[in-house]
Amino acid sequence: DAVEFGMGYSFHGFEDRTYPGRLFATVDAAGGLALVAALPMERLVKGVVPSEIFAHAHSEALKAQAVTARGEVLAKIGARHLGDPYLLCAEQHCQVYKGIAAEDPGTDAAVDATRGEALFASAEGGSRLVDSVYSAVCGGFTEDNDAVWGGPPNPSLRGRPDFDPKAPGMAPFADGIGDALVARFVRMNPVPTYCALSGLAKPEKVRWRRAFTQSEVDEACSALGVGAIKAMTVEGRGVSGRARALRIEGARGTARVYGELPIRRLFHNLNSGMFVVEKVGLEWVFTGGGWGHGSGMCQTGAIGRAERGATYVDILGWYYSGARPVRIY
Secondary structure (H helix, E strand, O other): OOEEEOOOOOOOEEEOOOOOOEEEEEEOOOOOEEEEEEOOHHHHHHHHHHHHOOOOOOHHHHHHHHHHHHHHHHHHOOOOOOOOOOOOOOOOOOOOOOOHHHOOHHHHHHHHHOOOEEEEEEEOOEEEEOOOOEEOEOOOEOEOHHHHHOOOOOOOOOOOEOEOOOOOOOHHHOOOOOHHHHHHHHOOOOOOEHHHHOOOOOHHHHEEEEEEEHHHHHHHOHHHOOOOEEEEEEOOEOOOOEEOEEEEEEOOEEEEEEOHHHHHHHOOOOOOOEEEEEEEOOEEEEEEEOEOOOEOEEHHHHHHHHHOOOOHHHHHHHHOOOEEEEEOO
């Protein structure tokens, strides 16, 4: 049978895959059959990088992706799948890994050029490994890690602008996209952000619009038990304007949904939490920016920066405050 991938996402599907290394068939924590591949770190990264970014992107962006992918592997070991007979999964929960078919000479070269490198930042008494998370398209401003997942703030994962503040019309947004600015920001189209300027940018992922009928919204929110939806209000945003909580008022009561991802999933996988929502005639309209959680490196923004002369060290230094790549083996 073909391998199932993307469960719970809009790109869910099945495909044949070939994997390197030694393969083991075993039982996972849920009692299901798990096929586990055991292979060296660098071979794993050679399969992850082209699975997570355009293989024909600028070489400096590919190097940045190789370093972040390697760091993600190291940071997640011992923190994920503790009851399973493997360290990491091959999906978005950890990192996408499509095996041999995804490997590409360009991404292989980027992995080889950065062999053994991961991101480290200064910490009390020494240095610490950076959990180098990333997302596809930040929409113009990256997000604080604690606004996306909760937990303590990570000094290397602070939301930052993905544009030149000196660009026409962008100065008001340089310090963050609060409630007073978010509607204006997500309606800027075109917008001079690095993720929009990239030669591989997809406009529908930089700025987007989703419309739902009243019955569709009522159905999406039915589990909340508040009846027909009368109003929706974002309560609290991160520095990038991404929603942290959504108050939903219905005919029978009021409920709140907390967290960027739960809010997106409630409405059938919104592209991101950077949005405004309003009732327009008979429809509920979400107008937003970006694709993904927005924390850490903006992959499409990294490509845009590389195309304009940034090195992979420059790119990583911007998206991960105070961090630099260090060769550890």
